[in-house]
Amino acid sequence: MSEAGPPRPRIAISVRSGRGFLNLRLNPRRGQALEAAERILGQPMPRAANTFTAGENEVYWLGPDEWLVATGAKRVSALGSELAEALGGFHAAVNDVSGGHVELLVRGADARTVLAKGCTLDLHPREFVPGQCAQTGLGRAAVLLAAGDPSTCTIVVRRSFSGYLRRWLAYAARPRGARLPAL
């Protein structure tokens, strides 16, 4: 295909392979459960709604008593066992959900604009800042969207929706000559 003519949106979409995920539920007001988990994770767990912490793992806030830990696929099993053991004395749930999630990386000057086609949140780099995440809709799929630098976002989507979402992203990123305003 000729590359002449108006430009395509500047965006690159890739799947991060080799990722593992743990779903973690615990009561942060009960004893030292949160601190126990943090000791195993080696990093703070986000306490503020819709934020995440990045360290050896990414820990995303999903709810007042629920987090998603993204880590390496090779590490997930051991990490899950260690967490389960450390939280044994607390009311907590540690589930390996590695098979259930796909992580996508969206990068480029037009990345946020392309995402805005299917996401109702304000993705302006001043409003959706690094360290923020949101469980929201993208196209017609539910996703976890996390803000990196102004030209990068991470998407975690349920596996069964990932085919649809990748097709949606490819479609949204495709048109030439669209007058794409910077958000």
Added chain:
Amino acid sequence: MAAGQPNRLPHGGRIDRSQPLAFSFDGRAFEGFAGDTLASALMAAGVSLVGRSFKLRRPRGIVGSGAEEPNAIMQIGEGAAAQPNLPATRVELRGGLNARPTRGWPGVRFDIGAVNDFFGRVLGAGFYYKTFMWPRSWWKHYEHAIRKSAGFGQAPDGPDPDRYEHMNAHCDVLVAGGGPAGLMAALAAAKSGARVILADEQNEFGGSLLASAASIDGVPAAEWAASAVAELQGLDDCVLLPSSTVFGYHDHNFLTIAERCAVHPGSSNGEGVRERLWRVRAGQVVLAQGSFERPLVFCNNDRPGVMLASAVSTYIDRYAVLPGRRAVVFTNNDSAYRAAISLAGAGAEVAAIVDSRFGGDGRTGPAGELGARVQALGIPVLAGHVVSDVAGRRRVTGASIARWNGDSWGNVRSTIRMDCDLVAVSGGWSPAVHLHSQAGGRLDWDESRHCFLPAEARQAHFSAGAGNGKWSLRECLADGLRAGADAVSKLGLKPVAVRAPDTDADAGENPIEPLWRVPAARDADRCPRQFIDFQNDTTVADIRLAVREGYRNVEHVKRYTALGFGTDQGKLGNINGMAVLANVLGKAIPEVGTTTFRPAYTPVSFGVCAGESVGELYDPVRTTAIHEWHEAAGAPMETVGQWHRPWYFPRDGEDLHAAVARECLAVRKSLGVMDASTLGKIDACGPDVVEFLERIYTHNVGRMKVGRCAYGVIPGEDGMLMDDGVMARTGEHRFYLTTTTGGAAAVLDWMEKWLQTEWPELEVYLTSLTDHYSTIAAAGPNSRSLLEKLGCDIPLDKESFPFMTTRPAVLAGMRVTLFRVSFSGELAFEINIDSNDALAMWRKIMEAGAEFDITPYGTETMHVLRAEKGFIIAGQDTDGSVTPVDLGMNWLLSKDKDFLGKRSLERPDCLREDRKQWVGLLSQDGRTVLPEGTQLIGDAGKPAAMCGHVTSSYFSACLGHPIALALVAGGQQRKGETIHAALSGRDPLPVRIVSPVFYDPKGQRQHV
């Protein structure tokens, strides 16, 4: 003069004469220039007849220059990319454009339907309601004929080939309209640091400035507009959207904008975007959409050549097109004088300005600068006169002018007749209050400006400029600045001081005098037609008829007369219609009020509403981790909720029935394998998990030992079955729950709702594992052999691993959880595995199973197998009105505990013995597969009362005859009875009520 463009002025205008564009209209070839609209190009080419009216098929010409145009309604393009019903005033000219008028048969120049105009007296308001309602049974014949002659345009004849998309946007200030007020508001807001979106429906910003002779800050108005746009483009966070119509103002300051992108219909090839829907959440909104000029209501005021005065100016000054050679200007306000000045400047003769005002005060024209300029140009002014009628059919040829005494409903005699080919009219101005009203804002009638003005806002918006009743350019600029600053202050930002530009534009200081209906030589019901709504042929006489017939409310009169029902939504005629109605009712205009303004402001295409959600993106398709294998195997897919599941796996040209028969027999005789990954899966754990599940499920959960599985049902609060599935106790305080495919999300929501809102004291955590685990069901007498062959680290024999138990295991070297459960009634193992490993496991199973002739099977076979065993499918055999008791599941209802819905099951209605109960049915002829949904009747006589319906029905290859499941009144007590199935096109078929378990009723096969 350009070739073939007799009305093109030799210079001027915002067109590019170096870019001629060929186009066709009504099958004829024409040429225009880049920068033209279809309307201006047609006018330049001398085409004055552009359409036929809806009902009377009267010849019609171009009236306006914007969204208000009622007559020049076009079908643009051909085939699948055709766009029906676009006003020519809103179609940018492009090379090769193919336009046809939407009405006129066989053609616009000769329309057979024009006879309607001569028989027209009987075609008053309500004609169709009155005439074609009797006899009622004939409506279908009438409708056929009426449909053929009615309507606008034609739907495209194939799927839309173009791309559309949505864009969500957030801003501090959305400015709707990029004329003088809008540009000032945007500048004021953007310079103060606000995020601004400025949208204008035209392809160039500037609005009225583009056709204005005034100068601003010492430069021509259009130049000033261009520099304002350039300044906005240089500011951060300012999005400029030309060719974009803000068409909807919804709740919570949510607005929708339709952007027409550069791509032409039919040419996007999936590459560019034809239209984009902007979904904007705005902090504050400035509405600067300008105003619409009103026509005047006189006899034959719809003749081609009668135009809005402002449109005449626009065609001359913006498009360099002269709409007529000899004009009569007819007005009740100052603004039309500018059209007269434009006409004179372009070399046309202005026969007279007929001004209804100043009749009593002996003056010969308006005071002030306008009057002086007209006088200097030598244009005669007939003060205190009106145009009472015009001559000419396909084009105005003359105007009849009468002295006016101020009485709209008396009779006048015309004393002057002037030849002319153009009548430029102005009946005053109506602010475009549409968005303000959509947002719930109130309207106030202004007694001096004679128009509805936006009053207090209900949402966060400000009106500015002509849309706020500011008619002069100086006022518009200042008002826009004020609105922009107000919006910024409301946001808590500090407005940066922006200077109001200076302008030499005149103010137009003589007040308007209302003139809602021009009197004629005969009274309003007998004079030639006086049109109010051009598109729907609504006349003054129609409104009088509606009132005579008892209609009083403006909404009723609107519907009876079709006033404002067209694609233009009455932008031209509505206010005149309401004023005439008020006159006829003897009420004040604000007492009559307006009709409701609803989105969309102008018509919006279906394509842009759909956006990306078409074709494969219409709805998410969820697929399992094994999907690619199913596709490679050629399995047709069945849509289950959003999932695509393999329906059956045809071999060598098999049809559904052959494949399903083969798959069923394979499971019964040897080994089948199914991808059951779509089942909902929930991990439930916590110290109170048993108590929680006891309340949710009907059976005794606490009695389950660790490692045990149980079938459970979930009733709603009404006792009706909501969902079902197998659960396993995986720990002292841990359960693994499965749900139906379609019910997965709803069951998790249901459980979380009770945990979070009703029983927060229960310590239970739920985690969805639906996507994490894939489930492979291996079913059939050889399923154990399969697992043994794959290599399993736990003993699989009946004693070590009995039916309805679960064990973690390593199978074929991979970690799995095995469940000895069966949805087929055969010996079966369900293998739960991390979805990342599922495809590899599936391939190993297929390889190892070859020696047992392993047969993959799909949802259809699963349905047959479970029906043979009398297992329900929630949602197919149940419909929200079926209790577990109706399903014969009394054994599942614990008497030792309470559970949700238990008390509802004691309601008298739930205890009725004649409730529809779930049973099996056998066709007595041994071969008829009853259609699902078939109604059941007791005896074969007619008429017969219905006593139930078929919920599931299949041919059972294993049994060699059809089987059906049904809900039958009192069915559980009627086993052995013969009733009848009512089949269409044949006699009722005798069917026998039997147990729903057709195969292996003692359940021995699954226990081996």
